[in-house]
Amino acid sequence: MELQKFTYDNKLSRLFLYATVFWGIIAMLVGLTIAFELIFPRMSGGIEWLVFSRLRPLHTNGAIFAFVGNGIFLAVYYSTPRLLKTPMYSKTLGCINFWGWQLVILLAAITYPLGLSQSKEYAELIWPIDVLVTIIWVVFGLNLIMTMVKRRVKHIYVAIWFYIATWVTVAVLYIVNNLQIPTSFLHSYPVYAGIQDALVQWWYGHNAVAFFLTTPILGMMYYFVPKASNRPIYSYKLSIIHFWALIFLYIWAGPHHLLYSALPDWAQALGVTFSIMLIAPSWGGMINGLLTLRGAWDKVREDPVLKMFVVGVTAYGMSTFEGPMLSLKTVNALSHFTDWTIAHVHIGTLGWNSMLNFGMIYWLAPRLFKTKLWSTKLANVHFWIATTGMLFFSIPLYFAAFTQALMWKQFTPEGYLAYPNFLETVTQILPMYYLRAFGGTLYVTGAILFIVNVWKTAAAGKFVRYEEDAAPAKQTPKHKEGIHRRLEGKPLQFTVVALIVILIGGMIEIIPMYLVKSNVPTIASVKPYTPLELEGRDIYVNEGCYLCHSQMIRPFRSEVERYGEYTKAGETVYDRPFQFGSKRTGPDLAREGVKSLPNYKPNSWHYNHMLDPQKLNAESIMPPYPWLIENDLDVSNLSSKIRVLTNLGTPYPEGYADGQALADLNAQAKEITSDLKNAGIEVESNKQIIALIAYLQRLGVDLYNGNSQTSQLSNQ
Amino acid sequence: MASENIKQQNNEDYEIDTLTNDRLIKDHVYDGIRELDNDLPPWWKWLFYITIVFAVVYLIRLFVFHSDDLVQDREYANEMKNVAAAKASESTTPAAEFKVELLTDDASLAAGQETWTKICAACHLADGGGLVGPNMTDDYWIHGNTPQDLFNIVTNGIIEKGMLPYKDQLSNEKRMEVVSYILVKLHGTTPANPKEPQGEKY
Numbered sequence: 060m061e062l063q064k065f066t067y068d069n070k071l072s073r074l075f076l077y078a079t080v081f082w083g084i085i086a087m088l089v090g091l092t093i094a095f096e097l098i099f100p101r102m103s104g105g106i107e108w109l110v111f112s113r114l115r116p117l118h119t120n121g122a123i124f125a126f127v128g129n130g131i132f133l134a135v136y137y138s139t140p141r142l143l144k145t146p147m148y149s150k151t152l153g154c155i156n157f158w159g160w161q162l163v164i165l166l167a168a169i170t171y172p173l174g175l176s177q178s179k180e181y182a183e184l185i186w187p188i189d190v191l192v193t194i195i196w197v198v199f200g201l202n203l204i205m206t207m208v209k210r211r212v213k214h215i216y217v218a219i220w221f222y223i224a225t226w227v228t229v230a231v232l233y234i235v236n237n238l239q240i241p242t243s244f245l246h247s248y249p250v251y252a253g254i255q256d257a258l259v260q261w262w263y264g265h266n267a268v269a270f271f272l273t274t275p276i277l278g279m280m281y282y283f284v285p286k287a288s289n290r291p292i293y294s295y296k297l298s299i300i301h302f303w304a305l306i307f308l309y310i311w312a313g314p315h316h317l318l319y320s321a322l323p324d325w326a327q328a329l330g331v332t333f334s335i336m337l338i339a340p341s342w343g344g345m346i347n348g349l350l351t352l353r354g355a356w357d358k359v360r361e362d363p364v365l366k367m368f369v370v371g372v373t374a375y376g377m378s379t380f381e382g383p384m385l386s387l388k389t390v391n392a393l394s395h396f397t398d399w400t401i402a403h404v405h406i407g408t409l410g411w412n413s414m415l416n417f418g419m420i421y422w423l424a425p426r427l428f429k430t431k432l433w434s435t436k437l438a439n440v441h442f443w444i445a446t447t448g449m450l451f452f453s454i455p456l457y458f459a460a461f462t463q464a465l466m467w468k469q470f471t472p473e474g475y476l477a478y479p480n481f482l483e484t485v486t487q488i489l490p491m492y493y494l495r496a497f498g499g500t501l502y503v504t505g506a507i508l509f510i511v512n513v514w515k516t517a518a519a520g521k522f523v524r525y526e527e528d529a530a531p532a533k534q535t536p537k538h539k540e541g542i543h544r545r546l547e548g549k550p551l552q553f554t555v556v557a558l559i560v561i562l563i564g565g566m567i568e569i570i571p572m573y574l575v576k577s578n579v580p581t582i583a584s585v586k587p588y589t590p591l592e593l594e595g596r597d598i599y600v601n602e603g604c605y606l607c608h609s610q611m612i613r614p615f616r617s618e619v620e621r622y623g624e625y626t627k628a629g630e631t632v633y634d635r636p637f638q639f640g641s642k643r644t645g646p647d648l649a650r651e652g653v654k655s656l657p658n659y660k661p662n663s664w665h666y667n668h669m670l671d672p673q674k675l676n677a678e679s680i681m682p683p684y685p686w687l688i689e690n691d692l693d694v695s696n697l698s699s700k701i702r703v704l705t706n707l708g709t710p711y712p713e714g715y716a717d718g719q720a721l722a723d724l725n726a727q728a729k730e731i732t733s734d735l736k737n738a739g740i741e742v743e744s745n746k747q748i749i750a751l752i753a754y755l756q757r758l759g760v761d762l763y764n765g766n767s768q769t770s771q772l773s774n775q
Numbered sequence: 776m777a778s779e780n781i782k783q784q785n786n787e788d789y790e791i792d793t794l795t796n797d798r799l800i801k802d803h804v805y806d807g808i809r810e811l812d813n814d815l816p817p818w819w820k821w822l823f824y825i826t827i828v829f830a831v832v833y834l835i836r837l838f839v840f841h842s843d844d845l846v847q848d849r850e851y852a853n854e855m856k857n858v859a860a861a862k863a864s865e866s867t868t869p870a871a872e873f874k875v876e877l878l879t880d881d882a883s884l885a886a887g888q889e890t891w892t893k894i895c896a897a898c899h900l901a902d903g904g905g906l907v908g909p910n911m912t913d914d915y916w917i918h919g920n921t922p923q924d925l926f927n928i929v930t931n932g933i934i935e936k937g938m939l940p941y942k943d944q945l946s947n948e949k950r951m952e953v954v955s956y957i958l959v960k961l962h963g964t965t966p967a968n969p970k971e972p973q974g975e976k977y
Contacts, residue, residue, distance in 0.1 A: 141806040142805050142806050142808075144806075212805065214803075216808065218805075282806075282808070285808045286806075286807075286808065291792060291799055291808070291810055291811050292808065292809070292810045292811060293811055293813055294810075294811055294812075294813035294815065295800060295803060295810040295811065295812060295813075296812075296813070296814060296815055297813070297815055297816075297819075298810070300815060319847065324837060324845060324846055324847055325837070325838070327847070328833060328837045328838075328845065329834075331833065332829070332830035332833050332834055333830070335826045335829055335833075336826045336827055336829075336830050338822065338826055339819060339822045339823035339826060342819065342822070346816065346819060354792075354794030354795055388845075471946075473946050474861070475943070475945065476944065479944040479945070480893045480894050480897075482893075483893055614847055614848070614851035615851070616855060616858055619855075620943070625851070654934050655934065655940075657939060657941075657943070657944055659934075659937070660898075660907075660937065661936070661937025663907050663937070664898060664907040664937065667906055667907055674906065675896075675897050675906065675907070676897050677901060739970075739971075
């Protein structure tokens with residue numbers, strides 16, 4: 060066999076390594092900032108681009124797409140050429156991939172603080188950036204696939220399987236979830252509404268966790284764990300079974316984010332059952348990672364790289380057991396909308412994603428810079444600080460979640476809510492928020508040690524731009540192979556099969572939600588938003604109110620007593636995007652406008668509350684939004700918005716966009732302004748606050764207007 | 776032994792990993808990474824089977840038997856039915872029959888203050904000076920100033936002005952406590968930023 064010589068170019072590996080480190084610390088610092096904002100709500104100082112609701116998407120997107128994202132590209136660009144014994148297909152595509160991705164991150168970091176958001180979780184980017192993301196992702200895929208075409212190794216290794224699944228699935232998820240019609244360069248409405256939008260969003264959101272935070276990291280694990288430990292993979296058979304089971308089952312599990320919501324029972328049941336069936340396939344990855352270390356446990360004691368891998372993979376195992384448990388309806392009834400969700404995802408990000416990233420970079424840096432790690436001792440210190448920080452972050456939040464959920468559900472013997480004031484349940488758990496911020500501080504401290512170590516290592520060594528390697532040309536197998544082995548030899552077919560496997564679950568869940576009318580029963584009294592309410596809603600969406608306030612009353616006595624009749628699917632049909640939310644840091648707002656319910660507040664209360672929440676509730680942790688009172692409402696886009704909504708099926712009268720909509724908007728604004736005037740508040744009718752109040756006062760009203768049975772219910 | 780036979784048959788395809796004595800698959804080498812030929816751990820297989828059985832049973836219970844705990848509307852209806860039964864068995868006095876009497880003992884007033892701070896302060900402020908709702912410390916009253924007047928307002932609200940009814944959130948006794956707190960303690964004090972007088976002087 061004649062060996063062919065070729066050269067790996069480490070340029071992109073180095074760039075992605077720097078980007079991972081840089082964005083990692085930024086994402087964590089933003090996270091720490093918002094952790095403190097929850098304790099000191101006035102910390103943002105009334106400055107709009109520092110408020111919690113605008114920074115929170117920056118933190119989540121930063122952690123997912125910037126920190127983990129660059130880490131994924133680093134893993135792929137470093138390991139793929141070595142596994143396939145060929146350089147990456149195109150340096151140009153690689154450069155576009157790198158700089159394009161950094162541009163996306165930069166644009167996200169600019170647009171979120173400016174209050175430009177679609178307010179769909181982890182899909183907050185506005186449409187022009189969505190287009191850019193799609194282009195970059197296609198460039199990445201092209202580079203990956205063409206490298207496979209040019210490979211010298213006949214069979215693709217399990218790490219590559221996971222890279223392929225990542226690429227095809229993220230492409231499908233991202234495009235389908237972001238289908239929307241622009242109304243202007245910065246704004247658009249999704250083609251889905253209400254409960255349907257919710258299903259598509261959580262099909263995306265859940266599988267962003269699956270195919271952006273899990274499968275590529277498993278690929279990373281399959282390359283770097285055996286490399287760093289110099290041990291063989293525990294079981295090739297397990298690789299096959301858990302890979303296909305994982306990608307097939309994962310895609311179905313999205314509805315577990317919508318348990319006890321207005322989603323039909325059948326869809327919820329699929330979410331529950333497929334989540335439970337995910338335990339074993341997920342643990343297959345954990346076992347294959349941990350058992351690969353058999354025979355190397357003595358190394359684990361000394362090597363910070365392996366230590367991080369062990370804690371990371373173990374955190375993955377914990378998280379993928381906890382996730383299915385949270386998908387059981389009885390557990391979810393308690394956990395949903397509380398800090399349990401936050402604790403759960405941070406075991407995943409701080410444990411699994413970050414530890415794997417850290418370990419990978421501690422292993423790679425000395426190799427890319429041809430030197431030893433600057434300080435193994437410091438890396439060990441980092442390991443312990445990070446692990447402790449993760450525990451300090453999560454454990455208090457579990458306490459907080461239990462405490463608050465039980466308080467929400469507690470009734471007095473006379474049958475009244477024991478804690479009718481939502482704020483009381485927040486004040487109770489505030490000490491846990493202090494501990495969380497302390498845990499976060501520890502974790503960030505560890506990350507700073509990491510940066511110092513990587514920096515010093517890079518400075519001490521010399522960057523190895525090119526690495527020579529040699530391998531024989533691709534061979535045809537000598538004897539007959541099994542079916543899976545044959546597929547491993549055909550990466551393009553592999554990609555197509557993976558695509559088919561991941562499409563099944565999504566299609567079976569999403570298509571009936573559109574075609575079967577009974578899934579979203581119509582409610583006659585539910586009418587489209589007035590133009591002013593619509594503009595107010597767009598402000599609500601842009602500001603990210605949904606991050607702390609849900610709009611989904613679950614069918615429990617404790618919620619119906621507190622918030623009013625539970626939310627019906629038919630009520631959400633004009634909501635583009637849906638705003639159910641997934642966390643109640645503040646109370647639910649689904650029936651904020653219903654005058655006969657305990658949550659109702661007059662216009663003047665909303666005005667004062669936005670201006671200075673602590674004046675009304677000294678212990679409130681809501682940040683002030685004074686700019687809503689100063690800023691004019693921009694109505695230049697109104698007719699375009701009405702036109703787009705009409706095209707999407709919202710029944711506005713014919714020709715409503717031309718003039719009448721604006722006239723109606725002004726009339727309603729005058730009404731609210733004069734009501735505020737009666738309450739002693741002087742404000743011009745063209746301010747944003749007026750539109751937002753109009754929207755808040757509309758929330759949940761229609762059902763009560765049309766249904767005498769419901770109004771009786773609540774008046775009992 | 777059957778497994779022994781297979782091992783011998785395919786011996787040339789495998790090598791032995793010296794640290795674990797497991798079989799390495801000979802032609803699986805990727806950038807130096809090897810793979811072992813281990814079977815799926817039996818406990819793992821059983822775990823997978825059990826979750827599949829769980830899923831099948833769960834789906835049958837919903838789609839075939841329409842079990843009460845899986846049909847959401849029915850689960851809710853049952854919860855509310857039980858509550859209604861429990862409520863009916865207890866005899867709470869309707870607000871109209873409750874005997875309104877100003878409370879002056881320290882315990883009741885302290886309890887009233889607690890309710891005030893938790894609930895009423897959101898609109899009337901903690902010191903009673905008023906902001907969204909009227910000032911409760913001055914001598915001006917919009918809807919009367921007798922204990923009965925205040926009790927009625929707290930019970931049924933003045934919905935058109937934004938005052939909420941609390942009959943479903945606070946018991947008769949709790950409402951009486953807070954009314955007493957207003958009239959005995961709060962009234963006549965000097966708040967930091969009093970709202971201008973509203974209503975008539977009494």
